[in-house]
Amino acid sequence: MLESTTKTEFKHVSYLWDEGEAAKLAGDEVGLLIYRSNLLGADLRLTNYGGGNTSCKVMAKDPLNGQETEVMWVKGSGGDLGTLKRSGLAALYVDRLRSLKNVYRGIEHEDEMVELFNHSIFDLSSKAPSIDTPLHGFLPFKHIDHLHPDAAIAIAAAKDGKKITEELFEGTIGWVDWQRPGFDLGLQLRQCLNENPGIRGIMLGSHGLFTWGDTAYDSYINTLEVIEQCAEYMEQNIGKKGPVFGGAKIESLEEADRKKQAAALAPVLRGFCSSERHMIGHFTDDARVLEFINSNDLDRLAPMGTSCPDHFLRTKISPLVLDLKPDDDLSDVKALKERLAPAFEEYRQMYADYYENHKHPNSPAVRDKNPVIILYPGVGMFSFSKDKQTTRVASEFYINAINVMKGAEAVSEYTSLPRQEAFDIEYWLLEEAKLQRMPKPKALSGKIALITGSAGGIGKAIAKRFVEEGAVVVLNDMNEERLQEASEEFKSQYGKDSYATAALDVTKNDEIQQAFDAAALAFGGVDIVVNNAGLSISKTIEDHTEKDWDLLYDVLVKGQFMVTQAGVEVMRKQDIGGDVLNIVSKNALVSGPNNAGYGSAKAAQLHLSRLNAAELGGDGIRVNVVNPDAVISDSNIWAGGWAEGRAKAYGVKVEELPAFYAKRTLLGEIILPEDIANACFAFVGGLLNKSTGNVLNVDGGVAMAFVR
Missing domain, CATH: 3.40.225 (L-fuculose-1-phosphate Aldolase)
Incomplete structure (x- = not known):
């Protein structure tokens, strides 16, 4: 052990053991195994995501004969120590596992042993055993940790790693040369222990570290101390032979x-x-x-x-x-x-x-x-x-x-x-x-989508549908508080790897560029651009101001054009095609009162979509339109007097609008954000890869809005 280190003081690794939490698990060795595993997996200096495995051996009643028997609980195939649960463990009879050496035919027949592990399973509902199972099974210790700490692997991967290990640990850590994990490596570990009784661990050449203890806590401390000593040795030696990596050849940009x-x-x-x-x-x-x-x-x-x-x-x-x-x-x-x-x-x-x-x-x-x-x-x-x-x-x-x-x-x-x-x-x-x-890829696996105005309403519904179908998304909105709320929702519901965020006002070119740069840095580019950001102003001709007109055309028309322009630039760099989806409106086709600015801007969006489709086909970029109508749920479009304006135009109360809109449709249906999201997925999900320049109405059936 390190002379300068007490059991709870470490410089290069994190001591995370909580006596209170451990006390709650007293007598539950499997629970303590999971607790220890989670602590080890929480420190990436100890092992990588998904790497390493841990085990414990306990006595349990054999359900077949009622006799006490030794059972090994070990991390099963796949999974991650930091998030390991009981369902991620394999449970095996120790004596049966060890008896497999009687039928072992040698290293050239390694792979056939994996299926034989199944004859040693104690808990039939436990995880499938991994290839590392015999590495734990042939060592006699109650608790064992097998990790891949950088500091230890640096020694294991050194040309004279064996000599360094012997000198650094004064013979208390054994050494086994590189060998592919499997049954034979388990036998090699046991042989190393037999030849070096009393050692506290074994270094695997080019691979990693095995450490152990009589209790979960003893194993945890032993693991930390060995890795700490490796890390301290590295720190003391880095730079002694000369500049790290031979010194700098070039300087980084700012x-x-x-x-x-x-x-x-x-x-x-x-x-x-x-x-x-x-x-x-x-x-x-x-x-x-x-x-x-x-x-x-x-x-x-x-x-x-x-x-x-x-x-x-x-x-x-x-x-x-x-x-x-x-x-x-x-x-x-x-x-x-x-x-x-x-x-x-x-x-x-x-x-x-x-x-x-x-x-x-x-x-x-x-x-x-x-x-x-x-x-x-x-x-x-x-x-x-x-x-x-x-x-x-x-x-x-x-x-x-x-x-x-x-x-x-x-x-x-x-x-x-x-x-x-x-x-x-x-x-x-x-x-x-x-x-x-492994599960087959989902329809949008490998795809990157940027949906404008995706912190709520239709945009957020589209983003959710795309993530659920395997895509990653760039959430954006000009309302940063709303964007933060959406970010927290996606992180909780889908995880941190499902999305990135960018504040975006579609009328500002610099913010558009920053949003696509964010997509490139987070995911590598973009495949799907959904122009969804919008607003609505409902006024009579005499009440409509120039400011109203400019705002509508800046957001809906110029915004759609500039976002598409920036997205196409990225897609052309990738040269793997792509999709532009424009969320327009039934109002692009239907004439109505008090709607000159909004309706004409939507008509411009629709025709701009056709023009873009005609131009971008040669690049494999499809441009299609979804025309919603009266999507009220969680939508900003109904703020700012629009609902009042439409209610006034149709002679109904604001609260009567949803029913009014549904009643006038052929299907009599209220349209929800999820309905628009489904239409968007229909265009990009793979079945319509040869379709561009199309319009898909999602309005419950408004005959006046039929395209053909």
Whole structure:
């Protein structure tokens, strides 16, 4: 243990154990396992999202014979320690699991053992056992933690990591060379323990750390102390051999300029990375990233790839490093694409060669050959994957890999997984089976939507429907308080990875640009633009002012045009098509009293949609219209005297308007925001990909508004 550290004082890790909370779980070892796991998963310095596993062994009554038997509860396949619940644990008979060594046919038959784990299951309703199950099962300790802390992996991935481990821990931490997780590795761990009785943990070469204790608390403290000692060793040695990563080769742009360059470039990169399927992006200019990508050692270390399998599986064999200067002019999109295209082709060919050179007769088919991690020296790091959470986590894992490289280079020399070992992990049949079990993508998976005026009413309903169908959305509104309320609602209902926000007044070009920049930085670009922001003014000709007229046309017509213009610029950078949906109105087609400004502006919106559809078809960008009528629920359109004006025009009371509007329709229905959202999804959900220039009425049936 560290001489300078008490049980509750740590510098490099967080001590989160609460005696009061733990006391509530006294006697419940499984409950304490979950509590400990959640604490460990809450500190990303200890393990990455979704990485690592924990276990405990308890005595329980065998339901088959009533006898006491030892049962191991261990994190099951998938899941995350920070959010682990009892349902995420697998429960197995310890004696049955260990007896499988009697039928084990050797390392070349590793994969067949996974199905045999099922013969050891104690709780039939528990999670499926993971490949790491025997790693816990063959160690005798009551509580075990297997984590992937950067500080420990830095030692594990160092050229002379075994020697460093022996010297640093004075023989109290064992060492097992790199081996793919599985049944045989469990036997290797037990052999290491047999050869080194009394050790407090085992370092796995290029992989991670095993630590343990007799109680949940003992295991927790042991884990923290070992990682603390690794981190302290790193801190003491970083810089001793010379500048980190060989020192800086270039300087970063200022933060605002980095963001500007990243927002300009992200849609272009997304277009390249979406050559096989739509990808969602993520950008970070974290200081740790900048230190690495600006360094002299970038060209040597980046192609080596990562060491820890958890890192590698999410970040691919190696990143793509862009041959761009930080302050390059990115405004000529055609020239930029011509400059970048060879780099992407070279990367795809490298990946194809990697696959061909290392595949086995039964290997799964080659997967997407595009990079996941893209490094732009002086600016930051982009990542691209199937959804926002996956791409954000990939970014976090590559930062973990940077930390590992930094530490390993400081104390020794960084080593990565051999290419064949990396391939065998990436294309492991068990990993492929896991991928095949995942739910099929939803209709809008991989799509990015920006819906103007989406903090309430129709806009918010559209945003919700799109998120529920797999998209990510950029919520925006000119009312920042309303926008904040919508943000909190989406975070609670759908999670932080489902949306981004941007304050937006559609009459201001600078705010429009900022909103699309926010979309590019958060997600990589945009696929769907919904022009929904609007207002209504109902006045007689004599009461209608020039100010009223200008406001209506600025918001409805010019706003629709400018937002579409900015959205099309992004879509053309991506070159993967897109959708523009314009929420217009039945009033674009129907003449009514006290409606000269609003009705004529809506007619202009409708024809502008037709004009845009005619112009943008060659870019694969579809432009379609949804015409609602009388959508009153949660809508700003009814504020500011509009409801009173319409009620006056039709000779009814304000509170009678919903029933009045419904009664005059052919279907006799009240129209809700969700009805408009359904119409929008109909256009973008995949079934109407060959339709553009269309108008879909959602008004309950107003014969005067029939288009044809």
